[in-house]
Amino acid sequence: xxxxxxxxxxxxxxxxxxxxxxxxxxVGISALHWLQQHPGGGIVSLxxxxxxxxxxxxxxxxINIQEKHSSLHITASxxxxxxxxxxxxxxxxxxxxxxxxxxxxxx
Amino acid sequence: GAGVSQSxxxxxxxxxxxxxxxxxxxxxxTALYWYRQSLxxxxxxxxxxxxxSAPDKSGLPSDRFSAERTGGSVSTLTIQRTQQEDSAVYLxxxxxxxxxTHNTYEQYFGPGTRLTVT
Numbered sequence: 001x002x003x004x005x006x007x008x009x010x011x012x013x014x015x016x017x018x019x020x021x022x023x024x025x026x027v028g029i030s031a032l033h034w035l036q037q038h039p040g041g042g043i044v045s046l047x048x049x050x051x052x053x054x055x056x057x058x059x060x061x062x063i064n065i066q067e068k069h070s071s072l073h074i075t076a077s078x079x080x081x082x083x084x085x086x087x088x089x090x091x092x093x094x095x096x097x098x099x100x101x102x103x104x105x106x107x
Numbered sequence: 108g109a110g111v112s113q114s115x116x117x118x119x120x121x122x123x124x125x126x127x128x129x130x131x132x133x134x135x136x137t138a139l140y141w142y143r144q145s146l147x148x149x150x151x152x153x154x155x156x157x158x159x160s161a162p163d164k165s166g167l168p169s170d171r172f173s174a175e176r177t178g179g180s181v182s183t184l185t186i187q188r189t190q191q192e193d194s195a196v197y198l199x200x201x202x203x204x205x206x207x208t209h210n211t212y213e214q215y216f217g218p219g220t221r222l223t224v225t
Contacts, residue, residue, distance in 0.1 A: 031212065035150075043198065043216040086150060093163035095140075095152035 003027050004089050006098035013105050019074040021101045023087030032070050033088040034061050037100070043086075046072070077105045109133065111217035113199050119223045120189055128184045128220045132201030139182050140202075140214060141174055145195040153197075156182065157204075189224045196221050 004025045013019050025032070034046040047054050047061040049070060054061050058077075063070040074081055082105050087098040112131045120126050132139045141153040152166050156176040167173070171189075176182040186193055200214040 033214075041196065041219060043200075045213045045215070048212050088150070093155070094166060095142075095155075097150040097152070099149040 002098075003096035004087055004098040006085075006087050006101050008101060009099065010102045011104070013077050013103070015078060015105055015107050017077050017105075019077050019081075019103065019105075021072045021085050021087075021103070023070045023072070023098055025068050025070075025087075025089040025096070027089055027091045027096060029089045029091050031090040032063055033090060033095075034070075034072050035086040035088060037084040037086060039083070046085075074103075077103075079105045079107050081105050111199055111201050111215050113197075113217040113220050115220055116218065117221045117223075119225060122191060122224055123188055125185065125187045126189055126222065128186075128197050128222070130182045130184070130199030130201075130217060132180065132182070132199070133215055134180075136201035136203055136215075137179065138202045138204055139176055140200040141182070141184050142198045142200070143195040144198060144219075145192075148195075150198070153184070186222075189222075191224050194222055194224045 007022045032049045036044045036046050049061055049063040051065060058075045060073040072085055082103055084100040084102050086100045089096045111133055114129045118126055137158045140155040142150050143153060144150050154162050154164060154166055154174050156162050171187045174184045196219040198219045199217045202212055202214045
């Protein structure tokens with residue numbers, strides 16, 4: 001069993017749609033990270049959460065510590081949002097990664 | 108300013124050879140992380156360094172893997188007696204600290220080293 005599970009694995013959306021990517025984890029965490037990996041391979045850190053909700057532009061990340069669940073939302077999706085979104089649980093001296101959600105936004 | 112740099116960008120080696128991968132973190136960042144991403148697979152955490160503290164090596168996949176960080180800056184990941192299953196992109200990241208808020212904890216990733224073991 002993976003320590004971090006993401007869903008969906010693949011997602012195709014029309015431009016403008018509201019998108020939700022889910023992440024469930026089974027370990028105790030000090031922080032939960034959301035990363036974005038572009039088709040060229042570069043990785044960017046989007047959010048680090050230990051509680052509550054954070055917003056950056058059209059991106060919103062929430063976490064429910066009791067339920068061990070986090071969501072990444074993209075409002076008014078755009079083709080440039082097409083990327084792989086990765087959830088990572090930081091616990092102690094370890095990081096556990098989800099397998100990623102591949103998002104394609106069609107114009 | 109300069110971001111995280113890694114060298115070489117690509118490395119092809121024969122099975123059984125040793126390889127060294129280098130990471131130059133962002134200046135002033137005290138935390139440095141190594142990950143790998145095998146083809147079609149997710150990210151896998153290897154090891155991280157925080158300041159001058161000894162790293163937790165339990166994430167390294169085998170004793171053929173070792174990492175060091177000299178002077179709290181540049182880090183080298185060494186793979187001895189490479190095997191074909193070591194083929195992957197090895198990513199390095201650094202952050203201001205290994206804890207705290209997103210501002211101090213946000214990881215900046217390098218472009219990776221693509222290792223191919225033939």
